[in-house]
Every structure is written in C-alpha cells, then in structure tokens.
Amino acid sequence: MILRALATLVLVGLIGLNFALPTSSLSHRGSENKVRADITSELLVGQQLPELELIDLNGAAVTRDDLLGHRVLITFERSVDW
C-alpha cells in the first residue's frame, strides 16, 4: 500500500510537471527559433538572397558576400542534431 501511494505520488508529480512545462510555442524560444524562422520565410525565385552566415564542412563561416558574383550551388545536409 505504501509503495502504491508512493508510485501515485510520483506519477501525479510527473503529470503536474507535464502541465507546468512551457506552453508557449517552441518556435518562440531556444535555438530552434532561428531554424523555424527560416522555414516559415520562403525564398522565392528571383528574390534576392538575404544576408546569411553559414558554417561550411571545414567550420569556416560563409556569408552572402562570399557567394555573390560566383555561380553557386548550395546543398543542405541534415546534421546529426537535426
């Protein structure tokens, strides 16, 4: 009976914790903010490339100015921590 009561206490605590977790949209907090802003702002054909700074495979930063004036093919790979 004591164990059952203890288990109930833990479970009710977890239910409370689940309700206490932030209810705001996750797109408005944390590191996901930038990613999701990119998803929602679609780049159309003919539109100018916005200012950007990406990290290449060697860890070096690449900005829009580095790409302008060249023919560029950009591919995106899902990272391990997608």
Add this chain to the structure above:
Amino acid sequence: MNRLRLYRLLMGILAVAILVFGLSLVATFFAYQRPGSVPMIPTGPVGHYFVAFTGCALLGWAGGLLGAARDPLSSRSVGTMTAFVFALMAVIRMMVWFVGDYYVWLGNLPRTEASAFLMISLALVWLRPTVSESRRATKRED
C-alpha cells in the same frame, strides 16, 4: 465492472495496440529494404535497424500483456513493469517537448502522449492485482 475486469480490459487493449504498432515497425523495416523505397520514418539504415529491433521487442511485450490480460493474478509483475515503462516513456516525451528538437516533426504530440501515458501508468498502479490477491490465487492453484 470490478477492478480486475477493468485491469484485464486495459491490458488487452494495450496488448492489441502494442502488437499492431510492433508489427507496423517490423513492416516498416522490410518496406525500407525494397530498392528505391522512400522511408516511412525519417531515418536511415541504422535507424531502421533499431526500428526493426523495437518492433520485435514490442511484439514480445504485447505477448506478455496478452498473458496478463488472460490471467492477471499470476502475471502481476507485467502490470508493474508496464506501469514503469509508460512512466519512463512519458518522461522521455516531456524531455523531447522541453528540448524542442523534434518539434518540426512531431509538433505538440509528445506532450499529449506524455499525459496519456502517465494516466495509463496511474491506472495500472491502481488496477493491477495486489500482492495478497496474487498469493491467494497461487495458493489455490497449488
């Protein structure tokens, strides 16, 4: 409906649900092996290897649940472990929700699932047979 009948009903429903989910995961693995197939779960070969493993494990779990549904008094530990595992799955989903890395794929689902799993766990804790009930049933069989 008395407590044990409710327990058996819950275990039976869980068994069928987990059986179907396990079968679908195993089927997903085999479907992925077809040449030129599009993965139904967004993961690669290693991920599908674990998907198949999880599917097989779920089939085993479903078998245990079916046994507990048929004879709850001699399978009390199945209910206990199932309650623990559902609570653990809820904690994992709460972590997933909090971290946010899966939001694009799953949306609000992890949080809803966490609530449902905790309620199931709570139900199992209160509906499963007591130690004395199990002992009495074992003695009768002897």
